[in-house]
Each structure stands twice: as C-alpha cells, then as structure tokens.
Amino acid sequence: MLAEYQVFGPVHDDGVTLFRQIKDPSELDLQFSNSSMPPKALLLRQTETLFKFRLGRTVKIDRVNLPDDRTVIFGIRPCDARSLTILDQVFKGEYEDPYYLAKRKNTVLVGLSCTRPEVNCFCTSLNDGPASAENMDVLFTDIGEKYYVEVKSDKGKHLIAGMKGLLTSAKEENEKKKKEVERKAVASITRSMNIEGLVNTLDNMFENPFWQTIAMKCLGCGVCTYLCPTCHCFDIQDETTVTKGARVCVWDSCMYPEYTSQASGYNPRPGRMNRVRNRVYHKFNYFPKNLDVTACVGCGRCIDNCPVNVDIVDVVTRAQEVKV
Amino acid sequence: MVNIDKLRKTVRETVAREDIKYVVGYEKGTYGFQVSPCFAFTPEDADKFIFSPLCVNNLVVYPMLEEKLPLPKGEKEDTRKIGIIVKGCDSKAAVQIIQERGMKREHVVLIGVPCTGVIDPRKIRAKFPHQMKNVEVKEEEKFVFTIDGTTHKVPKEELMFDKCKHCENPTPVLYDVLVGDEIESTKKEDYETVKAFEKKPLREKWDHWRKQFDRCIRCYACRNVCPMCYCKKCMVDQLSPQWVRRSVNLSENTVWNIMRAYHLAGRCIGCGECERACPMGIPLTDLNKKIQRDVKEMFNYSPGLNVQEKALLVAFNPQDPEEFIL
Numbered sequence: 001m002l003a004e005y006q007v008f009g010p011v012h013d014d015g016v017t018l019f020r021q022i023k024d025p026s027e028l029d030l031q032f033s034n035s036s037m038p039p040k041a042l043l044l045r046q047t048e049t050l051f052k053f054r055l056g057r058t059v060k061i062d063r064v065n066l067p068d069d070r071t072v073i074f075g076i077r078p079c080d081a082r083s084l085t086i087l088d089q090v091f092k093g094e095y096e097d098p099y100y101l102a103k104r105k106n107t108v109l110v111g112l113s114c115t116r117p118e119v120n121c122f123c124t125s126l127n128d129g130p131a132s133a134e135n136m137d138v139l140f141t142d143i144g145e146k147y148y149v150e151v152k153s154d155k156g157k158h159l160i161a162g163m164k165g166l167l168t169s170a171k172e173e174n175e176k177k178k179k180e181v182e183r184k185a186v187a188s189i190t191r192s193m194n195i196e197g198l199v200n201t202l203d204n205m206f207e208n209p210f211w212q213t214i215a216m217k218c219l220g221c222g223v224c225t226y227l228c229p230t231c232h233c234f235d236i237q238d239e240t241t242v243t244k245g246a247r248v249c250v251w252d253s254c255m256y257p258e259y260t261s262q263a264s265g266y267n268p269r270p271g272r273m274n275r276v277r278n279r280v281y282h283k284f285n286y287f288p289k290n291l292d293v294t295a296c297v298g299c300g301r302c303i304d305n306c307p308v309n310v311d312i313v314d315v316v317t318r319a320q321e322v323k324v
Numbered sequence: 325m326v327n328i329d330k331l332r333k334t335v336r337e338t339v340a341r342e343d344i345k346y347v348v349g350y351e352k353g354t355y356g357f358q359v360s361p362c363f364a365f366t367p368e369d370a371d372k373f374i375f376s377p378l379c380v381n382n383l384v385v386y387p388m389l390e391e392k393l394p395l396p397k398g399e400k401e402d403t404r405k406i407g408i409i410v411k412g413c414d415s416k417a418a419v420q421i422i423q424e425r426g427m428k429r430e431h432v433v434l435i436g437v438p439c440t441g442v443i444d445p446r447k448i449r450a451k452f453p454h455q456m457k458n459v460e461v462k463e464e465e466k467f468v469f470t471i472d473g474t475t476h477k478v479p480k481e482e483l484m485f486d487k488c489k490h491c492e493n494p495t496p497v498l499y500d501v502l503v504g505d506e507i508e509s510t511k512k513e514d515y516e517t518v519k520a521f522e523k524k525p526l527r528e529k530w531d532h533w534r535k536q537f538d539r540c541i542r543c544y545a546c547r548n549v550c551p552m553c554y555c556k557k558c559m560v561d562q563l564s565p566q567w568v569r570r571s572v573n574l575s576e577n578t579v580w581n582i583m584r585a586y587h588l589a590g591r592c593i594g595c596g597e598c599e600r601a602c603p604m605g606i607p608l609t610d611l612n613k614k615i616q617r618d619v620k621e622m623f624n625y626s627p628g629l630n631v632q633e634k635a636l637l638v639a640f641n642p643q644d645p646e647e648f649i650l
Contacts, residue, residue: 015446015605018539036603037541046541046572119355119456190456191355217361219389222543223603239569250570253543258561271391307549307601308381309353309360 001072004162005108008042009074010035019073030075033118034299038229039073039080040087043103046226048249050099050236055243066102072159075112079123079297081135083229084109089291090232099249108155113141115181117189120300122313124186125193128297131182141178148178193313194320195284195294202285204324206277214280214315215273217308222253224302224310225279230295233259254278280315325463326375326437331409331503334435335370338407338501344433347407348386350379356455357448361386364407375409375503376461377443380485382595383408384417384551387427406432411439413487415496416593416628417551422498423628424591424635426554436499438507441480441488443467445600448483452476487596487609490514497629515617517610533578539604540577546598546608547584552591559583585611590619590636593628 001007011020012029016036022028052062091097113131123130133139137156141148148170151160225231235252238245252259260269269275287295303311339347351362351372359378364370387406410418418434421427461469466477494507547553560568560580569576594616598608619625622645625636
C-alpha cells in the first residue's frame with residue numbers, strides 16, 4: 001500500500017493520537033480509541049491555499065494545483081467515515097468545492113472497527129455502529145488472530161487487488177466472529193441520545209430560557225467545533241506581504257463572536273447563548289431539514305474535550321425534556 | 325477535606341442575600357471523573373454543589389465572562405455580586421484581577437475552600453480508563469474512590485496535578501467566608517522543571533517548542549479558560565490591523581503562543597487551566613512558569629498575593645533591572 005499510495009494513519013505522539021502520513025507500518029498506533037483531531041482535517045484542511053498572487057502594476061494570479069496523490073486513510077473509525085459522507089453533501093451540489101472534492105476522490109478509506117468504544121461514544125444513537133462498513137471503501141475488523149476484511153467499493157477493490165497474497169476468502173465462522181465482535185462493541189456503548197422528534201422539539205423551543213442555562217458555563221472556545229468531524233465552517237482571507245500574497249481558506253468556529261460579526265458592527269448572534277444554541281440547531285435541526293441527516297456522528301470528541309463539561313448528549317436529552 | 329453540608333449551607337446563605345446574583349461552584353459531571361461548573365440562583369440550587377479533589381476548574385473566569393449585551397428598553401443592568409467557590413490558586417486569580425482593576429473587590433463574594441491538591445483528569449483517566457459512571461473521589465491520606473464495587477486508594481502524588489505538588493497556597497489568599505480550616509503551607513515552588521529545561525542546548529529547546537506549537541489548532545481554549553485573559557478584544561481577533569494571521573501554521577501559532585505567554589508575564593498565577601483545556605496537550609504551564617520565575621527573580625514579585633500591591637507592569641521602580649536596555 002505504501003508503494004502505491006500516500007498513507008495516513010493513527011500515530012501516537014506525546015499524549016495525543018493524530019492522523020499523520022506514515023512511511024513505515026511500525027509508526028502506526030492501532031491500539032488507539034480515536035484520534036484527537038478527526039481525519040476530516042486531511043480533506044478539509046485547517047488552512048488551504050486557494051491561489052497565490054503577486055502584486056505589481058497588475059495583479060498576477062498563480063493557480064494552486066489540486067492534489068492528485070492517491071491517498072489512503074488507514075484506521076479511520078466508522079463514525080469519522082460517516083462524517084465524510086455528511087461533509088460530501090456540503091461540498092458537492094450546486095457550489096462545488098474542488099479543493100475538498102479532489103482530495104476526497106483520490107482518497108481510499110480503509111477503516112478499522114472499534115472493538116472497545118470510549119466512554120463518550122454514542123454512534124449507535126445516530127444510525128451508525130462501531131463496526132459499520134457502510135461509509136468505508138474497506139473495513140478491517142480485528143477478530144482475534146485475523147482481520148475480517150469487508151470491501152465496499154471499486155476503490156476498495158482496486159486497493160485490495162494489490163494485496164491478494166495477504167488475504168484468504170472469509171469463511172462463515174469468520175463472519176460469525178465479526179458479528180460477535182460487533183455485538184460486543186455495540187453492547188459496550190453506554191451513552192445514548194434520543195433524536196426522535198428532535199427537529200420538531202427544537203422548532204418549538206428556540207426562545208426557551210433553557211438555552212441560557214446551557215450557555216451559562218460555556219467559555220466560548222473553539223474546542224467542540226474544531227474537533228467535530230462534521231463541523232465545516234470556514235473563513236476566506238487574503239494574506240499578503242508587500243509584493244505577494246495568497247487567498248486562504250481557514251477553519252472558523254461559530255463559537256467565536258467574530259464569526260457573525262458584520263461590517264456595520266452589528267452582530268446577529270451577540271451572546272454566547274445565541275452561539276451555543278446555533279451549534280445545537282445547526283446539527284440537530286437545520287441540517288436534518290436541509291439535507292435529511294443529523295450532523296452528528298456520535299464520536300464524543302466534543303464531550304471528551306470540553307473544559308467545562310458542556311455535554312451534547314446531556315444537552316439534547318435535557319432539551320427533549322423541556323416543557324414548551 | 326471540605327465538609328459538603330457546610331459548603332452547601334454557606335452557598336445557600338450567600339445566594340439568599342439580596343445583593344447576590346448567583347453563586348458559581350461545582351457539581352457532579354455527566355460521566356466518569358468529570359466535574360462541571362454549576363450556578364446557584366436560588367437557595368435550593370445549592371443542594372447540587374460539591375467539592376472534591378476532582379474540582380479542577382478555576383471558576384474566577386466566570387465573572388470575567390459576564391456579557392454586557394444591550395438591554396431591552398427600560399431594563400436596568402443587574403449589578404449584583406457574584407459568589408464564587410475558590411481554591412488557593414483560584415483566589416490568586418481574583419486577587420490579581422482586582423489588583424489590575426479588571427474587577428472590583430466588592431463585585432465578588434469569595435467562598436474559600438482549603439485544598440491540598442486536585443486530580444489531573446488526564447492522569448486519572450489514563451489509570452482508570454473506560455469509566456462511564458460518575459465516580460466520587462474522597463480525600464484521606466490517599467485519594468479514595470470506588471469503581472464497580474472495588475475501592476481504590478491511590479497515593480496523591482500519583483494523580484495530583486503537577487502544579488499542586490509545588491503549591492504554596494493551600495488556603496485561599498483572599499476570601500469572604502472560608503469553608504473549613506486554614507491549612508498551613510508546606511510545599512515550595514522550586515522551579516526544578518524550568519531549571520532543568522533551561523540547561524538544555526538552545527537548538528533542543530527550540531525544537532521542543534516548534535513541535536508543540538506546530539500542533540496547536542488555535543481553538544483558543546487556553547485563552548477562554550484563563551481568568552486573566554479578559555481583554556475586551558483579544559489581539560488575535562482584531563481584523564484591522566490584523567496582527568496575527570488566521571492561517572494555522574508553525575509561524576502564526578508561535579506568535580500566538582508566545583504572545584499569550586508574554587501577555588501573562590507578571591500576571592499568571594499558575595492555575596494551569598490553559599494546559600488542562602488544551603486538546604492537543606501542549607505543556608503551556610512550562611512557558612508560564614519560566615516567565616513567572618524570571619519575574620520573581622528580577623522584580624521580586626509574585627502575582628496574586630496581595631490586593632493592595634500594585635500590578636508589576638503598571639509600576640515603575642528605579643531598582644528594576646534594565647540589562648536589556650542597550
């Protein structure tokens with residue numbers, strides 16, 4: 001795989017696990033629960049140069065070539081693979097984002113099932129599972145002495161064709177074993193979020209003081225949005241020196257007041273309450289209404305990393321209980 | 325060990341006062357070893373308050389996060405006081421902000437709790453992973469807690485925050501009420517980690533920090549969790565002129581991290597919240613500590629100890645060292 005593709009995989013470095021390009025399989029940390037940063041960052045990069053320019057009497061534009069390296073994201077978890085399917089809907093459609101789509105087209109997702117989900121995992125509440133191959137090209141599941149391999153797409157077939165020597169046809173008992181591993185993993189997920197009727201519930205509680213109580217302890221940092229595999233908001237800026245510059249696309253966060261700050265000085269989301277509420281609505285109300293899917297995959301990163309325990313499962317559970 | 329009944333009684337009495345808007349303290353979190361900040365607006369709310377070695381947050385950040393939004397016509401600003409549960413380090417943040425006139429002394433009611441050290445969430449999660457059910461930790465000779473019927477007694481040194489191992493202020497330096505008895509200070513900050521790091525070759529030091537800053541994602545959790553970061557408009561948020569670019573790369577990240585550390589020179593009281601909040605595990609307290617030590621050696625000043633004292637960088641003293649002036 002390393003000869004044919006550039007391979008990104010989970011690498012443990014100084015306390016955090018990140019998806020990094022690897023040159024040797026020994027760099028991989030396959031005991032990881034999930035990466036600190038979601039692998040979305042490999043496709044929707046935090047900083048993306050759109051084009052460069054030179055300033056003079058006239059402005060000269062230098063295009064940036066879209067990357068065409070064939071890439072494998074090895075060890076991606078089912079929740080993160082699902083997030084890419086969701087992000088595809090954002091960047092496809094009427095206005096295409098070639099920077100994301102070019103990378104996406106050349107990327108093969110070689111997933112790894114979760115055999116030991118973390119405490120804040122709740123993918124099973126969002127029509128996904130810790131060993132789901134649905135959004136993968138290839139999925140590996142550790143079934144003890146072997147890996148059970150599921151090939152789900154042409155990209156996956158092509159990749160697997162180069163590894164024939166390593167694989168043997170799966171037997172019924174192997175499939176059984178995979179199901180068993182999956183069942184155990186599902187059973188070990190203890191957190192759950194009830195999204196039934198949530199769109200409607202949220203429709204009726206926009207002005208509810210509940211949001212004020214939720215936002216009270218929020219610090220307004222960008223941890224939840226930057227570590228979220230489905231958050232995708234960005235800002236576009238021109239960064240220049242005297243003679244040259246670049247137009248860059250950088251991640252932005254709806255948790256920052258500047259995000260909605262308008263040139264006039266007016267801010268339609270002036271308080272943290274407005275911003276916290278928007279984050280919940282974007283994921284659980286606007287997204288399902290517009291694209292028919294909830295923009296949360298249950299990876300639990302926002303819960304794990306929030307410095308003040310703003311817990312999305314708790315927020316949604318309590319929102320469902322609010323009497324309107 | 326803080327008596328919870330006594331703590332709740334104090335909170336109840338405080339929040340019942342007419343001049344109090346709310347009291348901010350700690351409650352059980354939603355999972356594992358998590359504790360959450362919580363707010364009492366009524367005396368009944370006090371019943372959920374707790375204090376244990378898991379209560380890491382520096383709650384002094386909350387009065388600084390108060391928003392001054394435009395009020396509907398006829399409505400007056402609520403200028404009532406805020407009650408805050410403070411540990412030793414947290415109280416130092418309050419002292420420092422008052423010293424800098426970032427907040428008025430009479431605007432807060434400080435409910436002090438003596439503390440001999442809190443637990444580093446990263447350490448306890450690493451030692452006891454996959455803990456979903458909420459766990460309560462008690463403080464005896466060791467940290468004591470029960471998981472699935474098994475009682476664990478872990479030596480404090482093993483789980484304690486590194487900053488707590490050198491804490492000189494187990495009793496809050498400023499408080500209106502103290503829940504419990506004063507604790508004599510027995511530990512001393514020796515800056516051993518700073519000294520050891522200083523001895524390394526320049527190249528090695530620079531490589532270390534380059535690696536750390538390279539993975540910063542600029543989520544600004546370090547800034548927002550810090551009680552001392554209360555500028556109305558942070559320099560990195562300014563657009564005109566734009567001092568720091570939005571591009572997330574080593575160069576801009578370095579500017580941000582060094583700027584943050586220097587803006588806390590003579591101000592950082594060492595609560596370690598920045599490092600705790602950092603999702604990328606950048607050891608920010610090392611930077612803060614280095615500057616803290618320099619300030620102490622050069623100016624004989626430690627922030628957050630005395631409200632009457634003048635903040636370091638607003639006062640001039642002819643004896644100030646000035647080797648850097650050529």
